[in-house]
Amino acid sequence: MKKNMLRTENLVFEYIRRDEEGNVESINKALDDVSLEVSRGEFVAILGHNGSGKSTAAKHMNALLSPTEGNVFVNEMNTKDEALLWEIRKSAGMVFQNPDNQIIASVVEEDVAFGPENIGIPTKDIWKRVEDSLEAVGMTAYRTHSPNRLSGGQKQRVAIAGIMAMRPDCIVLDEPTAMLDPAGRKEVLRTLHELNKNEGVTILLITHYMDEVIDADRVIVMDSGKAVMQGTPREVFSQVKRLKEYRLEVxxxxxxxxxxxxxxxxxxxxxxxxxxxxxxxxxxxxxxxxxx
Amino acid sequence: MDAQRRNLKECMVLDHVNYVYGAGTAYEKHALQDINLVLGKNEFIGLIGHTGSGKSTLIQHLNGLLQPTSGHIYYKGNDIGAKEFNKKELRSHVGLVFQYPEHQLFETTVVKDVAFGPKNMGLPQLEVDMRVFAALKEVGISEELYDASPFELSGGQKRRVAIAGVLAMRPEFLILDEPTAGLDPRGRDEILDRIAEIHAEGNRTVILVSHSMEDVAKYATRLIVMNKGNVFADGSPREVFELYRELEEIGLAAPQVTYLSERLREAGVALAQNATTLAEARELLLADWKGGSR
Amino acid sequence: MIRDITIGQYYPVDSPIHRLDPRVKLSATMLYLVSLFVFSGYLGYVLAIAFVAVCVKLSRVPFRYIVRGLKPVLMLLIITLLFNIFLTKQGTELASFWIFHIYDEGLITAALMGLRLVLLVIGSSLMTFTTTPNQLTDGLEKGLRGLKVIHVPVHEIAMMMSIALRFIPILVEETDKIMKAQQARGADFESGKLLQRVKALIPLLVPLIVSAFRRASDLAMAMEARCYHGGEGRTKMKPLHYKKLDYVGYLVLAGYLGLVIGSSFVPFLK
Incomplete structure (x- = not known):
């Protein structure tokens, strides 16, 4: 039996807005009873329009958000267990939308080293990890460059390398291509599929571009905080009418x-x-x- | 072409425009190379090219934010590079909506923010108000949001308010730099449909900068493809997409339905022509189907 | 335009100066700057020029690149020169017109002052040309480690500095973009009275600040996701260890200092 990499159990998340006195002004249910499973080695895509809850779901996989109700397990570790926080973040890395806002260092290789440095990897191993990760995303030639002179797609690959350097079992990507041009989008997608195939990394890709999910193993469609459809791309795209109701396209x-x-x-x-x-x-x- | 040439006094004309930036430094780049274009009245133009092809540089020339290193740009017959030419006034005639325009919102209410442009034009308050309301209506922002803070709106709403900010100046040329970047399919269609409506009202040239061939094919009547600072192709969507092999060589592609029609014709299906939009493909295939199964 | 500013931008080549420990470079820069103000006599200038010239040569940073770094301080330089030329009233008068009198001493002081300023800028920018912001902050962090005892958050300060350096070019570019976008809506940043000009900045500053906050919150989340939890238990990809080259560096520095101090006792050429 395949082991679950990511699993959510009746996950509910509420954004609570308070006024100046701290009284509850409004409650917005961003996630409503979401139960999902992602197996080790799978390439799963979550599709949904803006505000469907897909990004909120993603942030739960890295313990950046904690469930209001229900549970999230990463590698069978409950994200509510604070003692496991760093273990969880090590095994489920996260890449965000804006490439500029997640690169910390001013030199590519130093940025890739940021994660391993944080988790106390010895210097010699950091170098090895940096080399391996840059190789895996095909950015070795740019290791001493400044991130500012890279294209959007290249920056995103550096961000992915930064996650890879932490040797995660799984990478969660929250709309990594939303700000890229078509060439950059292709570049990032190719990298993700290579990592999935060659390194066996589980990929959870959150996007609203339908053409990016065609090659995924499985697609989950989210709408108003619920997981409304699941299946292979072919199964999901067979239901054109339903997808259109969810503000998606085919x-x-x-x-x-x-x-x-x-x-x-x-x-x-x-x-x-x-x-x-x-x-x-x-x-x-x-x-x-x-x-x- | 003749239709465009009919009256250059109504057009935007680019005459041997060159632009070099960072001259003499390590980053010197010939961003525009000898560009000659006539942008006619009432056209709906799609401007395509990948990042760094010069399209952003080109549109910043059209409202005088950048000045050509050599060459001339004429707006309705007047050289906009001339000393006596009023650049500020030009910017109200040639409205430019930048990428991620919601990042320029700064006022406390939606109405005030949209009023920024018309106010800068020195219009009387009544006229400003009228234009603001008309523009907000055009982009489909409902009245209960007029006094809201622009920062509290959703992503798609912010974008539309920002576009209204330029529309309120009533430009005769409306240039939009990737107005749908980062939006989901619904948000994208909403914006593009609004833009199409605005164009349909008449008397306005729309230039849509986009990465999406599907979008430009659906809306534009003329496509200009930029590559490495040159105009690579200029013509109707059909003419341009016939060059799909050449487009691929420069890192672009035709819409999927164009490839499909090409493939079907190779396989012996007698389509009258290549499709550029979904609707067109549907017509062509239905015609073939009915003809073939008779 | 704004992109032309080269001050503080790392120049990526490999050279002995690049390879020096940032702590050596930090101390060298400090001492060099101090030396510029304490030495007297022409010999001091000769030494200071020679020292920086050797460093520039060794650093393999093109001279043109360094000169461009002087551009932003050109105005300051000119003002300093003018002040010194017109306000020094010693020595023999060389020329005069209206209320201005130029004395030979004034010319000399102006030239020397200008020279000091140029050396100052070159000296300090050479450090940032040859040291990545990360190395620089590492150097500061390690060099100032002692201050932790009195609860100075050395690591946090160093991290903030390196992030600031990373985001300066991004925010500069963003400023340029917002400015253009507002100009496209008829904003005028160039004319009007002072009050009007200050007011005209609001459409620029508000979006810029909003964007900076958004970036900060994004970045904080990205750092957290990458297991950042302060300086505790952190290792380094490029830890600072003194190598032979660094000891040589300190020796050369000591030699320079010795010479500068020595030169003030040489009566000749004073």
Missing amino acids: PQVTELAYELKQAGVPLPDGILTVDEFTQAYLQAKNKCYYDV
């Missing part, structure tokens, strides 16, 4: 196939790529030709 070919099907062309559900569409369309045409 790849152009998926939508086209869906619309044609509505108009009477017998195409299967859940077409994800141009190749799949072409094949399905030709098949449908052939079939129709023989039937008539």
